[in-house]
Amino acid sequence: MSCRRTPVVWAVPVLWTLALGLWGLTRQGSVWRDEAATWQVAERSPGEIWRMLANVDVVHGCYYLLMHVVFEWFGAGVVSLRMPSVLAGAVAAGCVAVVGSRLGGVWVGLVAGTAFGLLPAVQFQLQEGRAYALVAAGAAVATLLLVNALQGEGRRWLWAAYGGVVLFAGLLNWLSLMLLAAHAVTLLWCGAGRRVWARWAVASGAAVAGVLPLVLFSRGQAEQVSWIPPLSWQMLIGPTVLVAIGCAGALVDRPRVGRLSVTAVGLPLLVVPQAGLVLVSLVKPLYMDRYVLYSMLGLTLLIGSSLGAAIRTFPKARGWVLAGVLGLATVALLPYSLAKRAPESRVDDVLAVASDVRRLKGDGDAVVFVPAARRDxxxxxxxxxxxLRDVALVEGPRESGTLKGIEAEPGRIRDVLLGERRVLLVTDAKDIARPARAARDRAKAEVLGRYFRVVADEQVRGRRVTVYERLPVGVSVPGGPSGR
Structure with a gap:
């Protein structure tokens, strides 16, 4: 394949990844709780978002402001919520393809770029209204800039752009700064000269300095990730398998120290973020694979190296072989692909439960949420x-600068509920619901279970709506069920 046709190296993976992202993008009009956080914050004004970040979710602040602009331009909706992730995934695939082609040849680039969109973790995040695909795109662009610089194109603007992209990715998720450690290993592997090290250090230092205030401030909101379980050996199975696959691809590349190669870039990009997150999680439980989604860039480069070498052995039918491999992989992953594009693929669906509320509510009804986060x-x-009257709420999320608002004290909630005739309780479905822990939630459950009777109870996609009617005054159910 001649140099004149090299645009195909990035064009095919970009179009392929776009197609995968657009396929079933709306998930039948469903939105789950993490995406609901993005949605409701993006609809606030920049001032309201800034005020909220002082209290909660500062780590996602840059992404929320970006999504606010998207909603302002294109309106709030499921498509506009997820389209940035689709476009970001396509950018990442295109960058991987170019890096692979420069280091290993056209066929390595084509395989690596098309494989990226097929990876299960990537397919999931392609259709998420969260920042992880954008972080992967930032890491891909930064890696391409680094390769350009190492291949003798080390103009100052490349290093400035590198620092700016790393800064942007770090503001989206500061765990992406582990990318710099991966790139440092690449520089060591290639035996980079002092000038390269100096320019890389300046660009990296500027990026770290820009992200450091976010890192320090976010430590005060560490309680937000207290739900993440401690690291266990079962959680290490997946990363270990991925690293093993990557190492197999590295052996095909026959890496040599002192040479810029697919392995020199791809293996550190795969291993360092995964290992770094494991080490961090030994101190503070943080291991969630989506936090290092960008490490999949390294995996696909190594997959491209191994499969690209195999394809090159068929000189007269390389295109057909690539199409066949891509087709087989697509068919093999089809059950997963279909499952992750179904509404049931996420833990819940806030839009489905809202439809149930619309149907079940009546004039003068009250509504309460257990836990308060289900107010989303x-x-x-x-x-x-x-x-409906949200009788437990005393200050709304926008006014209070929070995600879920501020509720009244338990005693006040109890008194208000006792004066209601009908109450709708919005909570989690039975199979995922946890016992009420907060005093406010226990007060809601106790009053509804003791002084009300259930007249309707429906569950849909991880959420539950229960309609309660007040028992006659003086009648109660001692120790009655809470409805949960």
Whole structure:
């Protein structure tokens, strides 16, 4: 394949990844709790977002501001919520393809770029209204800039662009700064000269300095990730398998110290973020594979190296062989691909439960949420809750600078509920619900279970709506069920 046709190296993976991202993008109009957080914050003004970040979710602040602009331009909706991730995934695939082609040849680039969009972890994040695909795109662009610089194109603007891209990725998720450690290993592997090290250090230092305030401030909000379980050996199975696959691909590349190669770039990019997150998680539980989604860039480069070498052995049918391999991989992953594009693929669906509320509510009804975070259904679909009174709420999320608002004290909640005739409880479905721990939530459950009777109870995609009617005054159910 001649140099004149090299645009195909990035064009095919970009179009392929776009197609995978657009396929079933709306998931039948479903939105789950993490995406609901993005949705409801993006609809706030920049001032309201800034105020909220002082209290919660500062690590996602850059992404929320970006999504605010997207919603301002294109309107709030499922497509606009997820399209940035689709586009970011396509950018990452294109960059991987170019890096692979420069280091290993056209066929390595084509395989690496097309494989990226097929990886299960990538397919999942391609259709998520969260920042992880954008972080992967930033890491891919930064890696391409680094390769350009190491191949003798070390103009100052390349290093400035490198620092800027790393800074942007770090502001989206500061764990992406482990990319710098991976790139440092690449520089060591290749025996980079002092000038390269100096320019890389300046660009990297500027990026770290820009992200450091976010890192320090976010430590005060560490309670937000307290739900992440401690690291266990079972959690290490997946990363170990990925690293083993990557090492197999590295052997095919026949890496040599002192040479810029697919392995010199891909193996550190795969191993260092995974190992770094494991080490961090030994101190503070943080291991979630999506936090290092960008390490999949390294895996696909190594896959491209091994499969690209195999394809080159068929000089007269390379295109057909690539198409066959891609087709087989697509068919093999089809059950997963279909499952992750179904509404049931996520833990819940805030839009589905909002539809149930719209159907079950009546004039003068009250509504409560257990836990308070389930108020996200109201925040994303306010029309569905129109006419209902959120009787536990004393200050809304926007006004209080929080994600879920501020509720009254348990005693006040109890008194208010006792004066209601009908109450809708929005909570988690039975199979995923946890016992009420907060005093406010226990007060809601106790009053509803003791002084009300259930007249309707429906569950849909991880959420539950229960309609309660007040028992006659003086009648109660001692030790009655809480409805959970």
């Amino acid at each position: 259904a109201w925040l994303v679909s306010p029309d569905a809750f129109a006419g």
